[in-house]
Amino acid sequence: MSIQTMTTAKSFVDLYAAEKARLPGADLPWLAALREQAAARLLELGLPTARMEQWRYTPALANRIGTVSFTEGGLEAIGGHTGLELGDSTRISTRIAWQDGRIAGPAAALPALPFLKIRSLETLLAEDPDLAHPALAADAESESAMALLNLALLRDALFVELGETEARPLLWSRQEASGGLANTRLQMTLQTGAAATLVEEIDSRAGLSNRRTTIALADGTSLRHVILLGEGQDATDLGEMQLRLGRDARYSVFLRYGGSGLARQAIDIDLTAPGAEAQINGLYLLGGRAHGDLTSHIRHQAPGTSSTTLFKGVLDDRARQVFRGKITVEAGAARSDGRMSNKTLLLSDKAEIDSKPELMIFHDEVQCAHGATSGKLDEQALFYLRSRGLPLEEARKLLIRSFLSEAAEGAEALRDLPVGDLLIDKQLQRLGQ
Amino acid sequence: MLEIENLQVAVEGKEILKGLSLKLPAGEVHAIMGPNGSGKSTLSYVLAGRDGYEVTQGRVLFKGEDLLEMEPEKRAAAGVFLAFQYPVEIPGVANTTFLKEAANAVRMARGEEPHDALRFVKLLRAKTKELGMSDEMLKRPVNSGFSGGEKKRNEMLQMAMLEPSLAILDETDSGLDIDALKTVSDAVNAMRAENRTFLVITHYQRLLNHIVPDQIHVLAGGRIVRSGGQELAAELEARGYADILSAAA
Ligand SMILES: Nc1ncnc2c1ncn2[C@@H]1O[C@H](COP(=O)(O)OP(=O)(O)O)[C@@H](O)[C@H]1O
Numbered sequence: 001m002s003i004q005t006m007t008t009a010k011s012f013v014d015l016y017a018a019e020k021a022r023l024p025g026a027d028l029p030w031l032a033a034l035r036e037q038a039a040a041r042l043l044e045l046g047l048p049t050a051r052m053e054q055w056r057y058t059p060a061l062a063n064r065i066g067t068v069s070f071t072e073g074g075l076e077a078i079g080g081h082t083g084l085e086l087g088d089s090t091r092i093s094t095r096i097a098w099q100d101g102r103i104a105g106p107a108a109a110l111p112a113l114p115f116l117k118i119r120s121l122e123t124l125l126a127e128d129p130d131l132a133h134p135a136l137a138a139d140a141e142s143e144s145a146m147a148l149l150n151l152a153l154l155r156d157a158l159f160v161e162l163g164e165t166e167a168r169p170l171l172w173s174r175q176e177a178s179g180g181l182a183n184t185r186l187q188m189t190l191q192t193g194a195a196a197t198l199v200e201e202i203d204s205r206a207g208l209s210n211r212r213t214t215i216a217l218a219d220g221t222s223l224r225h226v227i228l229l230g231e232g233q234d235a236t237d238l239g240e241m242q243l244r245l246g247r248d249a250r251y252s253v254f255l256r257y258g259g260s261g262l263a264r265q266a267i268d269i270d271l272t273a274p275g276a277e278a279q280i281n282g283l284y285l286l287g288g289r290a291h292g293d294l295t296s297h298i299r300h301q302a303p304g305t306s307s308t309t310l311f312k313g314v315l316d317d318r319a320r321q322v323f324r325g326k327i328t329v330e331a332g333a334a335r336s337d338g339r340m341s342n343k344t345l346l347l348s349d350k351a352e353i354d355s356k357p358e359l360m361i362f363h364d365e366v367q368c369a370h371g372a373t374s375g376k377l378d379e380q381a382l383f384y385l386r387s388r389g390l391p392l393e394e395a396r397k398l399l400i401r402s403f404l405s406e407a408a409e410g411a412e413a414l415r416d417l418p419v420g421d422l423l424i425d426k427q428l429q430r431l432g433q
Numbered sequence: 434m435l436e437i438e439n440l441q442v443a444v445e446g447k448e449i450l451k452g453l454s455l456k457l458p459a460g461e462v463h464a465i466m467g468p469n470g471s472g473k474s475t476l477s478y479v480l481a482g483r484d485g486y487e488v489t490q491g492r493v494l495f496k497g498e499d500l501l502e503m504e505p506e507k508r509a510a511a512g513v514f515l516a517f518q519y520p521v522e523i524p525g526v527a528n529t530t531f532l533k534e535a536a537n538a539v540r541m542a543r544g545e546e547p548h549d550a551l552r553f554v555k556l557l558r559a560k561t562k563e564l565g566m567s568d569e570m571l572k573r574p575v576n577s578g579f580s581g582g583e584k585k586r587n588e589m590l591q592m593a594m595l596e597p598s599l600a601i602l603d604e605t606d607s608g609l610d611i612d613a614l615k616t617v618s619d620a621v622n623a624m625r626a627e628n629r630t631f632l633v634i635t636h637y638q639r640l641l642n643h644i645v646p647d648q649i650h651v652l653a654g655g656r657i658v659r660s661g662g663q664e665l666a667a668e669l670e671a672r673g674y675a676d677i678l679s680a681a682a
Pocket residue numbers: 444445447449467468469470471472473474475476
């Protein structure tokens with residue numbers, strides 16, 4: 001199948017029909033039934049199109065997805081270089097490498113510590129299928145085509161259970177894909193008293209990666225989450241993430257995308273109990289015809305919950321960015337605080353930002369604010385810097401970096417990773433060349 | 434050092450400078466006085482290389498080279514420094530970072546070694562103190578939330594760090610109280626040197642009591658209408674611009 005071909009839901013369902021006997025858990029009737037259900041529903045629903053509200057600003061998905069096939073990249077990590085150093089080496093850190101939608105290396109190599117259990121799909125299905133069932137069953141009922149696709153053709157998943165510990169383990173998951181379809185799933189539970197840092201690097205060179213993440217944070221837990229989306233030329237990366245936060249749980253995520261393909265991350269957060277807090281920070285540096293999309297929905301469901309979202313983008317050439325941020329404050333959520341801001345720097349007249357912040361408030365006693373701004377590099381500031389001897393390119397970079405720094409500096413997710421500056425500098429080198 | 438010959442400049446099609454000529458020898462301090470809107474800032478921007486100023490006639494030689502051909506950063510490297518009348522705020526960039534990048538950019542362009550980190554900090558601290566600025570202002574973003582006076586001092590700090598051979602001070606005195614005026618003037622006087630020229634633009638004689646210029650020029654209607662010594666400042670102070678302008682007309 002060539003890149004030009006329109007990819008339809010049927011292409012995926014055909015692939016499912018051909019592969020289903022070889023998929024993990026094919027011998028488990030409940031799982032086979034769920035997959036069957038998902039495939040059938042996917043066929044009815046079709047792939048996301050611009051006609052669907054959630055995808056309105058991210059059109060032409062069908063034309064972007066090229067090969068509908070699995071790629072066998074060999075189940076060995078290709079020794080990718082992250083450019084990022086692990087922080088404090090005294091901390092328990094675990095690296096998980098994925099290749100083309102499967103966890104590379106023998107699953108048994110994943111560590112099992114008293115407070116940390118990490119299992120692959122096959123291991124979990126063999127040892128503890130009940131743990132996998134609820135989330136997969138929920139996906140079978142999903143109205144998200146990507147969730148259905150993920151379930152139907154899921155080949156591997158990472159299940160992480162974290163208990164109470166003094167240390168804050170660092171989990172580093174790196175996904176590489178060389179093309180084709182990579183459906184992955186990450187399911188994480190933090191039990192009371194747990195704290196962790198999770199770094200996800202997604203580096204697809206081409207093809208479609210379809211990531212699905214569910215995270216449950218029990219009372220008093222904390223998760224710092226960093227998502228670094230790759231720089232693949234033609235890659236399409238779609239991620240959907242669902243989180244539930246208990247009492248006084250803290251979740252912070254920092255998202256970066258600097259690729260030239262299409263990346264969409266949907267983030268759904270339920271703040272279910274008092275004191276739950278979420279922070280979403282992100283930055284996009286896009287050039288060429290890159291398309292970045294952040295779609296978030298934060299539900300304040302209990303009193304005294306808070307959320308902040310700060311998203312910054314720098315767009316050059318014909319790049320396009322979508323920001324759809326929605327905050328819902330439910331009737332019982334007194335004294336809740338939800339803030340959301342999206343600021344964009346447009347370096348080219350052809351670049352485009354579609355920003356759609358939305359507040360739905362069903363309680364009087366709350367504080368909510370959202371703001372969206374977009375503008376060009378400040379000519380005055382540029383001249384000021386040049387008049388002090390900074391070459392034009394340096395001056396531009398300094399201003400871009402200063403614009404972006406707000407998103408990285410305040411990001412709790414980056415607190416114990418020495419990566420803040422690097423994240424920006426690496427991208428800056430590629431912009432404006 | 435600087436030779437301006439018959440300079441004519443238009444902004445958005447409107448003629449602002451209408452044949453301005455001026456010679457600034459090395460080591461001298463010249464002052465330009467003139468009413469509001471006479472083109473003083475326009476002149477300083479043209480010399481620093483800001484976009485949007487169309488030179489329709491004339492030329493400017495700086496150390497014998499065509500200044501108007503150079504990009505702003507080239508001019509800075511060649512030794513031109515403009516203290517802005519309205520310094521620009523740059524949120525997100527720490528003052529120290531900015532000063533260091535700027536100082537090292539011009540040093541490298543001049544074929545000098547960049548400052549090593551320790552030496553730079555020492556030098557910066559010393560200059561900061563001389564200008565009556567607090568170290569805290571070095572950590573803050575460039576000019577962000579600075580008072581008018583603090584911004585002007587920060588301009589002087591940049592001048593001190595960049596060691597220009599031609600320093601243009603565009604109304605650096607406005608917004609300074611008497612004590613600050615004295616501090617800033619002292620800092621400028623300390624930088625006076627044989628190979629350094631100052632062009633001090635001001636509205637008031639006050640500054641020129643502290644920074645005594647070699648020559649004073651009156652700019653009006655886009656031209657230098659009179660030049661003279663310190664007595665010219667006194668005359669302006671006593672009689673105002675109107676009188677001098679009508680006499681010159
Ligand atoms: N960017 C601009 N666009 C239009 N007119 C300008 C601009 N800058 C300056 N001018 C005009 O040029 C004249 C001289 O301004 P300026 O050089 O700032 O005077 P001064 O500094 O002597 O007060 C004024 O009439 C001013 O309105």
